[in-house]
Structure formats: structure tokens, C-alpha cells
Amino acid sequence: MKQRTVVDALLHSHGGTYAADAGIRLRDTPQPLYQLLVLALLLSAPIRAGTAVATLRALRDAGLRNPRRMLDATWQQRVDALGRGGYRRYDESTSTRLADGAELLIRRWHGDLRRMRAEADGDVPVLRHLLQDMPGIGPVGADIFLREVQAVWPEVVPYFDIRALHGAERLGLGNDATRLARLAGDEGPATLAAALVRASLDDDIVEDSLREARQEARSAA
Structure with missing residues (x-):
């Protein structure tokens, strides 16, 4: 065979x-890249993939589509959106991580993951390390992001x-x-x-x- x-x-x-399942039209632009990063964070928890996908959709429906809106939302607004997606077991800690991550992304990379990509300068292990600077993104989350982003960042392939x-x-x-x-x-x-x-x-x-x-x-x- x-x-x-x-x-x-x-x-x-x-x-x-998984990005397509979550309704992310992945392109090399800031907003879908950020949504993919959030999805990677959600998927890296010990929870069903379907729940993580539904939760990303719930966050988007709540208007939390980019790091500025994520940071400007209240902690409770983020918790409520996570709960609507079914992410209840981890909603409180994840709400905090999402805010901290959005703040770091804005401060260090001006809210644009393409700047992180540029900092790595084509070195995928360096990029994997930089991703893990984001709160809530460990080795598993970094791998999820890189698996999916290779669709639009050719240097990550394979x-x-x-x-x-x-x-x-x-x-x-x-x-x-x-x-x-x-x-x-x-x-x-x-x-x-x-x-x-x-x-x-x-x-x-x-x-x-x-x-x-x-x-x-x-x-x-």
C-alpha cells in the first residue's frame, strides 16, 4: 500500500x-496571526480540541480579535467569553494570560507577530523560543502555532x-x-x-x- x-x-x-476549523482565514497579516496564537494557547491546555476551537470563535464573537481589544477588555469580559466557548475549567487563569500576552505583544512587537518573525530572521528554533516568551505559550503551544503558520510562513516548512x-x-x-x-x-x-x-x-x-x-x-x- x-x-x-x-x-x-x-x-x-x-x-x-485547526485554524480553518476555528474560522481563521490565515494570512500573513497581524489579526489572523494573533488569533492563531490565541488558538495555540487554547489548544495547548489538556482540553478537547473542539472546545478550544469553539472558545476561539467565542472570543472573536466578543470582539476580542486583536491584542489591543484583548487588553482593553475587562478580566470578567474575557472570562465570560471563555465560558461561552466551554473553556470553564481554565477560564480565570487564561483570562489573565491573554491580557498579559496582549500587553507583551503590543509592547515588544507593536502588536504584530510579523515583527517577531523578523527578529528570528528565518531561524525556526529562535522563533520557537520567542513564542515561548508569550504568557501561556509553552513548547506545546509553540509547536501548534508553527505547525499551522507554515501555511503562510515558508521558512517554517516542513x-x-x-x-x-x-x-x-x-x-x-x-x-x-x-x-x-x-x-x-x-x-x-x-x-x-x-x-x-x-x-x-x-x-x-x-x-x-x-x-x-x-x-x-x-x-x-
């Missing part, structure tokens, strides 16, 4: 980035973190990030990385993708 067939099966049913590589190994795709980026084809490595993370977390996704790939291989024989 060809690896390309497995990737096609995985992407057919489980493709799509970025398949330990979770994505675990999903790839479960599907028999190996752990070579460069090869995985090629296997992604027109969908792009960010989309494949997100699908592989889902596969790393869900046995049913692995089984369904392999079953669909086997069926496709038999049909093509």
Missing part, C-alpha cells in the same frame, strides 16, 4: 487545519512536531518531515500536520484511514 494513498485517505476525511510525527508513524508514514511535506501535495504540510495530530489522538482515525487506503489500493489493482 502506497504512502500517498494513505495520506489521501487521511486528508479526505480528516483534513483541514514543521511536523512530535505529535504529528507520532500520527505519521501510526499510519506507517515514517518520521521524515521533508518526505511528509512532499506527501502533503497540494493540500500543504500544515493541513497534513493537523490531520496527523488528529490521528495521533484517535485510534478510529488511524483505522478508518488505513481501511480506506486498502480499499483504494484494491480498486486500483
Whole structure:
């Protein structure tokens, strides 16, 4: 069974980035990049991905779409928006982290993550380190942001973190990030990385993708 067939099966049913799930139209502009950073913070907590996605949508619906609006909102307004998204277990501490992060982003990078990117000057490990200066963004959050932002920041490609590589190994795709980026084809490595993370977390996704790939291989024989 060809690896390309497995990737096609995985992407057919489980493709799509987490940013897209959250309604972020990711571009290399300040607002969607900031929303992706907030999503990475939400996703890095031990909570269902669907809850994190719903919470990002709730924050956006509350008008908290950029660091200035996030900082200007009251602590309770942020808590209320987090609660509407279902992020209740971590709402109080996350409200504080969101404000602190917005303040730092405005003060140090003028509210624009592209300035952080410029400071890293194409060095992805440096960028990963800078991301972790943001309150609430640890190694996991930095990996989530980089996995997704590679769709618009070419110097990050290929970025398949330990979770994505675990999903790839479960599907028999190996752990070579460069090869995985090629296997992604027109969908792009960010989309494949997100699908592989889902596969790393869900046995049913692995089984369904392999079953669909086997069926496709038999049909093509």
C-alpha cells in the first residue's frame, strides 16, 4: 500500500487545519496571526480540541480579535467569553494570560507577530523560543502555532512536531518531515500536520484511514 494513498485517505476525511476549523482565514497579516496564537494557547491546555476551537470563535464573537481589544477588555469580559466557548475549567487563569500576552505583544512587537518573525530572521528554533516568551505559550503551544503558520510562513516548512510525527508513524508514514511535506501535495504540510495530530489522538482515525487506503489500493489493482 502506497504512502500517498494513505495520506489521501487521511486528508479526505480528516483534513483541514485547526485554524480553518476555528474560522481563521490565515494570512500573513497581524489579526489572523494573533488569533492563531490565541488558538495555540487554547489548544495547548489538556482540553478537547473542539472546545478550544469553539472558545476561539467565542472570543472573536466578543470582539476580542486583536491584542489591543484583548487588553482593553475587562478580566470578567474575557472570562465570560471563555465560558461561552466551554473553556470553564481554565477560564480565570487564561483570562489573565491573554491580557498579559496582549500587553507583551503590543509592547515588544507593536502588536504584530510579523515583527517577531523578523527578529528570528528565518531561524525556526529562535522563533520557537520567542513564542515561548508569550504568557501561556509553552513548547506545546509553540509547536501548534508553527505547525499551522507554515501555511503562510515558508521558512517554517516542513514543521511536523512530535505529535504529528507520532500520527505519521501510526499510519506507517515514517518520521521524515521533508518526505511528509512532499506527501502533503497540494493540500500543504500544515493541513497534513493537523490531520496527523488528529490521528495521533484517535485510534478510529488511524483505522478508518488505513481501511480506506486498502480499499483504494484494491480498486486500483
